[in-house]
Amino acid sequence: MQPSGTVLVVDDSPLICKTVCQVFEPSGYNVLAAMGGKEALQILADQGERVDVVITDVIMPAIDGVELLGKIHELYPDLPVILMTAYSNIDIVITAIKRRAFDLILKPVDATLLQQAVEKALKQRNLLHLEKNYLETLKQTVQAKTRELHLKMTELEEARTTQVVEHEELKILFHKVQDIKDEWERTMDCIGDMVLLVDPVGKIRRCNQALRLFVGKGYMEILGTEWKELFLNHSLTCGTTFTSGTELHHLPSGRWFIFTEYPFTDRTENKTRGTVITLHDTTELKITMDALGNAYKELQTSQAQVLHSEKMASIGQLAAGVAHEINNPIGFVSSNLGTLGKYLERLTGFMASQERIVEHAATPEARQELAALRRELKIDRIVPDLDKLISESLDGANRVRKIVKDLNSFSRVDQGNSEVADLVECLESAVTIVWNELKYKATLNRNYGNIPPLNCYPQQLNQVFMNLLVNAGHSIENQGLITITTWSDNGTANVSIADTGSGIAPEHLTRIFEPFFTTKEAGKGTGLGLSVSYDIIKKHHGDITVESTVGAGTTFTVRLPLENPELENGREEAREEMI
């Protein structure tokens, strides 16, 4: 049978020990006995926990009961100790209570009391045990729970760390994306062209700095605006459309742009998500192009002029070449005609005398014969016509001579000398020469402004003015006005000769400076006057222009540079030749 418990009896009296044994052993207790405190402590040390209760005598040699109690309490706090004493001394009682004695039994020991005390002690001890066990269990449970919690917490901690790491990575990624976005935005901002991304309905989704600066608005203000409206509000107007795009003009700043659209498609779905629009500033290009265009036009004009003067020069050379060949025959033809005139005078005089003599001396038959012959040969018509014949022929020869002379003036060889001359003097001498032709038709109006003397070929200019004046006279049919005006401006001396004549038809205006072009009837003009004039003015590095209205009149304007260094050189050369 399971012992009810183990009781340690400590008493220096073996009798008492024996008695206690007798009391408890029948009840199933296991009883251990010690003869003194020292022994008791030894047994406790050996038996350990197996002792459930200690019954000790108070008065013992060496270690007494109270001291033992103290030690036991110290070493085994849960072990109940029952004190037995023969002396009911209050000090002992107090000490016993202080040292947590379970019970105090007076000697002689009443077995029942002792038994009760022991049972009580055991009960308490059991309760203590239970409590202790319970506490232990509780503690263990708490510990287990705590461990579990710890585990959970560690797990959580780990999870959190992972999360933090992931967050960190995301953050880096986000920054990278931000950087790339930023980079691209700044790249776009670096571009001088305006770049816009618009959605399918035409609202602006993105734009670069160039556009913002152009419209003078912030990014957020521009977003969501209709691009067409924005362009219209900033007075961009459409121009020509090229293959590369449409030209837009910004009137306030005078800038030009090339407008280009690019479809913006979804990479995966291949669906149009909007349009990218670029505006490339072509103002400089346009300016350069315009300048080039102008330069090209100028080149064309000057090429035409060069061609014209080349043509003139080659005509001049040709003229110089043939002049001699033509002048020789014309020389003897006109001289012979003159001589013929003189011969004729003599002949007609001689014939008149002959006739007179015949009238008196000849027979009527002979006279009749002569008269018949005279009629038959139309002598009466021939003789008076001879004068006319000769003068007309002389006129023809003269005309040929004039043509050759005019042609010769194209030739560079025949330049004469340049000198400083007064244009008004030139004009006046020209007027004097042609006055006979003009005086019946025109009133001359002189409107002379101030012109400084200039370096020129005065005789050649004379010829020009004469040509212009004669032309002015020819254009006036009945009575008209010729106005000569002179003035100087911007380094040029200007002379205009205006008439109130019939004017020049527009289709003729471009041709009047061509050699041999004339609208005058045959014999009245050689068609060289104006082209000679043109050539002379070009030689002076000047300019001759014409304005004309049919029915109202014509104005020729000659412009000559006041400074003409090339002519100076020409003069030097001429001087050298003279020397």
Add this chain to the structure above:
Amino acid sequence: MNHGILLVDDEPNVISALERALLDEPYTIYSAESGEKGLELLSRTKVKVIVSDERMPGMGGAEFLSRVKELHPPVVRIMLTGQASVESTMKAVNKGEIYRFLIKPWDDTELILSLRSAVEKYDMEEENRRLLRTVKRQSQEIKMLEKRFPGISAMHKDDSGTFVLPDISDDEVEKIIAECCEESQGEAEENAQK
């Protein structure tokens, strides 16, 4: 008086036209169709004025006239050219010392007047030369007389201011002059030989 005029032109029609134009002028007209022939003619005929063309095959007019100036300096030179350029004019004037420069086609009146004044110039120069020769001869004579009869050329006046002639008979004077003439001729020959 005989006025010799030489016309030089490679074109016969020009020459005949000129001849006709000068029909009423008192000239003896010679003609040559080239500069070479003109020079040849000048070597044996005396002319006062030459009218020459500028452009001719062979010797040109300018060259011809400059040769004439060299060989027959008194002859007055006129150029008649169809080439109316300042350049050739100046060349001819400088090289050949041309008296007149006429341009083809010419004006007959201008030609006649030019020739008249050219002949006049020749005659005047000729007269000038003749007078110069006379003056030279006379001063030579005076020199001779002075050599032989010192003081003979000096003039003496009496108290009333009239010239006093030396007391020499006319025969003597004649004799002296004849001697002088011989001597001066001898001197002239010596000079020519030199």
